[in-house]
Amino acid sequence: MTFLCRLLLLGALAAPSQGNRLGPTSRLRYSRFLDTSNVIFLRWDFDLEAEIITFELQVRTVGWVGLGVTDRYTRAGSDLVVGGVLPDGNVYFSDRHLVDEDTLAEDGSQDAKLLGLTEDAVYTTMRFSRPFRSCDPHDQDITSDTMRVLAAYGPDDTLKLDRERTFVKSIFLLQVVHPDDLEVPEDTIIHDLELVDYLIPEDDTTYACTFLPLPIVSEKHHIYKFEPKLVEHNESMVHHILVYACGNASALPAGINECYGADPAFSLCSQVVVGWAVGGTVSPGAGNMQRPGGTWEAGGLGAAPSSQSSCDQTSLPPQSYQFPDDVGVSIGTPLDPQWIRLEIHYSNFHNLPGVYDSSGIRMYYTPRLRKYDMGVLQLGVFTFPIHFIPPGAESYLSYGLCKTERFLEISGAPVPDIQVFGYLLHTHLAGRALQAVQYRNGTQLRTICKDDSYDFNLQETRDLPHRISIMPGDELLIECHYQTLDRDSVTFGGPSTINEMCLIFLFYYPRNNISSCMGYPDILYVAQELGEEASDPMEAVMVLNNVEWTPETIKKSEKVCKEAQQVVVIKTIDVSVRIQDATPWG
Structure with missing residues (x-):
């Protein structure tokens, strides 16, 4: 298996399309500064067919430079490709990983390919390519989720991490459409x-x-x-x-x-x-x-x-x-x-x-x-306090259901199939992941969009790689994943940043007059299943503060909310209609 994996990897690295498009002098379409002082400048591009990504890192230093990927919670285990030019002109380059927060070790498998490494009196510039996925457990995958890009450098050629010269920035690396590819009307x-x-x-x-x-x-x-x-x-x-x-x-x-x-x-x-x-x-x-x-x-x-700066503004x-x-x-x-x-x-x-x-x-x-x-369809959990997330949750899922079979009734006119071409994801600070799942005739059809590594500080409108058709009668389930380990009281849905939201906006055509389609669980049922008594929805929200939130009650709450009937709220440009007979998702 290891031999086969290495063989496939070498074939991908040698793919002709990658060498022709993204070689040592190819223009890289995307770019970002990775620090607030504009010392670290990153360019990148990718070949989706070959599953190869090419990076060019330019740092204002005459020492070593490094670029890799880390996760949300710790730098230990991060991968980091490092390189530099010694005073005698010799180049060094290697694929490494962080054993702990401060210690670098070389990978047993070298999966990055050096395309260029230069140094002048001001900048060190390193260009390399790597596969989206390698056989090395120390290499983190490049995916269509939000990626936390790790960059580091040193003042000389001593490979030692300095927290003041180490930066992490969330970037959506695999943007399928670049603005340069689009027309600009005169x-x-x-x-x-x-x-x-x-x-x-x-x-x-x-x-x-x-x-x-x-x-x-x-x-x-x-x-x-x-x-x-x-x-x-x-x-x-x-x-x-x-x-x-x-x-x-x-x-x-x-x-x-x-x-x-x-x-x-x-x-x-x-x-x-x-x-x-x-x-x-x-x-x-x-x-x-x-x-x-x-x-x-x-x-x-x-x-x-x-x-x-030698970084071209254009x-x-x-x-x-x-x-x-x-x-x-x-x-x-x-x-x-x-x-x-x-x-x-x-x-x-x-x-x-x-x-x-x-x-x-x-x-x-x-x-x-x-x-x-075009139009925009807002999906998710209806934003008000019936949406809740328990405190101390390592992982908690919320669900919001849209039933498109009611669009004809609500809009007063036939609603054609819609073609989705882009999306925008939105939660607040507790959000960790979101996805929109499409069902047809009770069977899951596809995941329309998702981000398993969501970052509140990077919310961008994104293009789908392929347009997706939604037909009247389809059901759309929005799932939001939260973590509240740092909280000691219930987080309720609401407009403030310290409240929560669970929203996905789908960009589609042709436009119709449905503006939003969101759901929320029967809160009276939820409170009852959690052992609390309530006579109306507002009281049911209040008694959630009486629940002793343990890992067991948190999981039970998640399960109960999934099994509860969903109340679906559909809005046109002027009107809101509630539907009480939605299907449980338990």
């Missing part, structure tokens, strides 16, 4: 949807909403790209930005107010059009409002390279999300929304006073029409 028009000089409250969490008109056009146009506009000093406060389409019959309030406060009118409009959140990427091309950084909630890349991909060339958001027809609700979630955990913000979304649109009008 007749592009730019329009900004933003708050202006909004005084951020001193509260921990604020959802600020206002209603804004979309561009007035005399004929149909398509929005084909969007990006965030963030005031630099407020980036850390902006948790997410959402744009919701409003029904044209809606009576909308004026001004800026709390989205989910005393005036319910500010929560009108539920059909998500676009969104950004912390950890997504910030556009470098919108003037002094922005810096390169993080699409849906704000980590980031740091500032652009200085003029003295190699940085546009930090925005662009729809496929045949898809766009329609505006300008009688069926299209004329107004939107702009929602910005602020997290002012330091309760800073006197901070003004003018953040928002910049959108790009064109009269050159695409083939399909």
Whole structure:
């Protein structure tokens, strides 16, 4: 078996397509800074067919450099490919791993292939390739999940880890569509949807909403790209930005107010059009409002390279999300929304006073029409306190069910099959993994999308490698995996970052008027099975605080929530309908 594995690996490393496309001088399409001081710059690209990924690491040092993959909880066991150039000009290069947090050891199997290693007076640059999966247990797999990329370097050629020169950054490495592959219409028009000089409250969490008109056009146009506009000093406060389409019959309030406060009118409009959140990427091309950084909630890349850096700024991909060339958001027809609700979630955990913000979304649109009008379908667990996660849980799963067989009844018109081309995953700090699973006629058909290594600080809109068809009658089950070992009380669903959410947004075409389809378990049944008495759902939520949460009761709670009947909530652009007869998933 070991011989066969090595033979297959050598064949993959020698694949002609990889050598032709991603050799020692090939352009690598993707790039990121891995540290806030812009000392470590990474370029990469990959060959999905050959399952080979190529990295080029450039570090401002004349010592050794290293790049690898680690996990969420510990650096022990991380893999690290290291290399450098000795003072006499000789090159060293090896595939290694961390025995513990500080000790490097060479792998018994050398699975990285050196493509180039140079050093000048300022930079050491190392290019190498490696398979997505190797036969070496010390090598971590490269997958379509969020990857935690580990980079390290030294001031000289002594291979010794220094915590001040070791960095971890979450990156979605296997991006199947690059912005350079997409068309940019010459007749592009730019329009900004933003708050202006909004005084951020001193509260921990604020959802600020206002209603804004979309561009007035005399004929149909398509929005084909969007990006965030963030005031630099407020980036850390902006948790997410959402744009919701409003029904044209809606009576909308004026001004800026709390989205989910005393005036319910500010929560009108539920059909998500676009969104950004912390950890997504910030556009470098919108003037002094922005810096390169993080699409849906704000980590980031740091500032652009200085003029003295050999890192070419043009190699940085546009930090925005662009729809496929045949898809766009329609505006300008009688069926299209004329107004939107702009929602910005602020997290002012330091309760800073006197901070003004003018953040928002910049959108790009064109009269050159695409083939399909797109929509966004929000799935998951309905966000309110009936969604709960026990404290002290090593692992806990929540489930939200969507029954598409009711779309015809709710929408009042036939709903065609939808073609899903992209997605966005969203939980808060306890989230560890998410997935959307499709069922047809009671049988699991496929996993639409997933991330088994989710990171709150990297929430980006992602493209599917292949478009997926969802037919009326299919059931969509969203599963969210949480960990709450650091918590001593129940975490409830809610809008604050310290609450939780379980949401997946599917980007699809052709557009219909269903905006969301989410579920939640029968909480009275759940409380009863956990040995608590309650006469109504709110009391059932309250008595969960009386449960003695042990590993046994945590697992029982997870099982009971899965077995409980799901209440499904389906919304159109203006209306919400609850369905009580959903199927248990036990």
